[in-house]
Amino acid sequence: MTGLDLTTDVLVVGGGPAAAWAALKAAQDGADVVLADKGYCGTSGATASAGTGVWYVPPEPAAREAAMASREALGGYLADRRWMTRVLDQTYAGMNELAAAGRYPFPTGPDGKQLRNGLQGPEYMRRMRIRVQRAGARILDHSPVTELLTDPSGAVAGARGHRRQAGQPYRVRAGAVVLATGGCAFLSGALGCNVNTGDGALFAAEAGAELSGMEFSNAYGIAPEGTSVTKTAFYSFATFYREDGTVLEGAASQGGRSVIARTLLDEKVYCRLDRADAAARQAMRLAQPNFFLTFDRLGIDPFTQLFAVTLLAEGTVRGTGGIRITGDDCSTTVPGLYAAGDAATRELICGGFTGGGSHNAAWAISSGTWAGRGAARHARSLGIRAGTRRLVAAGGAGLRPTGAPGSADGFRDVITAVQGEVLPYEKNYLRHGDRLTASLEVLDDVWEETRASLHAEGHDAVRARQAAAMAAHARWMYASALARTETRGMAKRLDFPAQDPEQHHRIVTGGLDRVWTRTEPLTSAPTAPTAPAASLEVAS
Structure with missing residues (x-):
């Protein structure tokens, strides 16, 4: 070669x-x-x-x-x-x-x-x-x-x-x-x-x-709007607010992030780290200095001034x-x-x-x-x-299409289509069987087209393979999410809000053109007590 x-x-x-x-x-x-x-x-x-x-x-x-x-x-x-x-x-x-x-x-x-x-x-x-x-x-x-x-x-x-x-x-x-x-x-x-x-x-x-x-x-990290820093531990000191300045009741970094997600569907959410005392503020700057770089550059004091926040998918x-x-x-x-x-x-x-x-x-x-x-x-x-x-x-999608090769920048359309199904809060974070099924159907079509025509060489081959990997990843995620018809850990289901003792197992998945799932019994994990309905929350 x-x-x-x-x-x-x-x-x-x-x-x-x-x-x-x-x-x-x-x-x-x-x-x-x-x-x-x-x-x-x-x-x-x-x-x-x-x-x-x-x-x-x-x-x-x-x-x-x-x-x-x-x-x-x-x-x-x-x-x-x-x-x-x-x-x-x-x-x-x-x-x-x-x-x-x-x-x-x-x-x-x-x-x-x-x-x-x-x-x-x-x-x-x-x-x-x-x-x-x-x-x-x-x-x-x-x-x-x-x-x-x-x-x-x-x-x-x-x-x-x-x-x-x-x-x-x-x-x-x-x-x-x-x-x-x-x-x-x-x-x-x-x-x-x-x-x-x-x-x-x-x-x-x-x-x-x-x-x-x-x-x-379906992990999402809190970040100041328009930035990338998702170091969420410090938001335990935060109070969250609506656009009109009133406190967003129930919102929190832990135990209330779903409230933030729902609110962001319709309006902006603001935040202030106003529950940190002087000692905590000093300790925070020493522990995570890069957390404060964005605020310092924008001239914002996050302990005394409001700033808009968003949620970024961390998959x-x-x-x-x-x-x-x-x-x-x-x-x-x-x-x-x-x-x-x-x-x-x-x-x-x-x-x-x-x-x-x-x-x-x-x-x-x-x-x-x-x-x-x-x-x-x-x-x-x-x-x-x-x-x-x-x-x-061993490589397939993006390298060896099963049909006529498409344009070298076809990966862009694949990425856009996949992100449209996995980034929105209402699809991936606030999961419901109907929405998961609809998204998986879209993703299956994206994969079929990717497998048939996505092709690139050199540097663009790297991008094509990344796009194919994202499409495959999303399909494994949603197929597994549909297979767990309960709420357990991060796998929250609005249509199945309680934990089911009969589903105390792992879910294994795989496959490319045809994604499959199966259950795997646990060998040494502790027995779960009967759990109450879980709140729809993911924390870091």
Whole structure:
């Protein structure tokens, strides 16, 4: 082939924290590693652009018990205590390693001890990039993957992509592949999420992998109108107002975001962080300085002045659905394919409710570590065959249309059509079976047209594949949402507002031209008590 042609033991696709931990641990395990990022590893993605809490809990029985119990009910009792314990252990070890080997400058508390329950994204990812490079991994920046490669048996054997700056294709033969490409926010404009278009889920499904928890995908973050910063924790100090200046009763960051969504359908909603005292205001600026950049530039004091807010879709970035995990090493149903971070389901530790930043950050460290090591072991098991296998291209929609190819910019129409079904609050956030069914019919038609005619090459092929991934993601989301005829966790249904004890299971989905769903019984999740009707709310 023309362009760059590489052979490696482990290929990591992505450039956020999960990808960095996967590449680091695979390299430390003795594997030759290539990391391919859509952007510049260390600067692109949701974590690199912001700060985040971390689910870091010392190994004290009472503290660990409280940490695990805190979100079980919110998540509909779908989380798995064994996986929660594993993640707490691995995150504790990973954060301590970051302090020692990574020399991360954690702040200290009044007692002089470091506070390791939060990270500033830019500094964190800068140090992780350095660690990955020092471990010997090769980083391909601005090199989005466009499809996986398999061998004749169906095992994953590498990937193809496009190098943006070089303007050329590339191929990587690999013994194993880790998908750490993040979730899908549907190009909603949420900060750092323009690279999160669900590519990894599409790649995985084309290779035969399954997904789980895709109904838990209707996360919306609060942001000042016209901006992208969806750091919603601080809105717990807010009072929300109608256009006429009266208080919007029932509106809140937690327990009242659906009130905001309904009101935004007809009028603007305003906000003021007027419940924060002086100490809280100072602490907030230190914890999340980028939250205040927009306000400072606009000359707004968010503690004393009103500002308009909106809700931005964050899909499976802040939701919990993703590629189904089948082993402790974050393997999938496809040999040689591993998933980590937001590309993978987080039901195992969050159940059906968002983990927000802290749980997702812990999952990125833990799943990245396990996936990297698992991929290295798998690659070693192949021996010399890893670089000599015959390659089969797995990509479909956007690359190999089944009919006459359309125009090179056809991806724009696909994106517009998909966003029309997944961004509006009344369709995705305030879900109802009739609206879900109508949207899914539209999305099925979009997919059919995408599969038949969407085609592009070079840089435009990346955009075409992103559009196809968004269409596929939306269909898995709504098919799963229709299959859960109850309200559990984030999967709220206006037509089924109560939790149904008979649906205490996971929903697995997959397929491309024909999307399917099935239920999966739980093996070790706690038994859910009979729950009252849930309020229609999603919090971060």
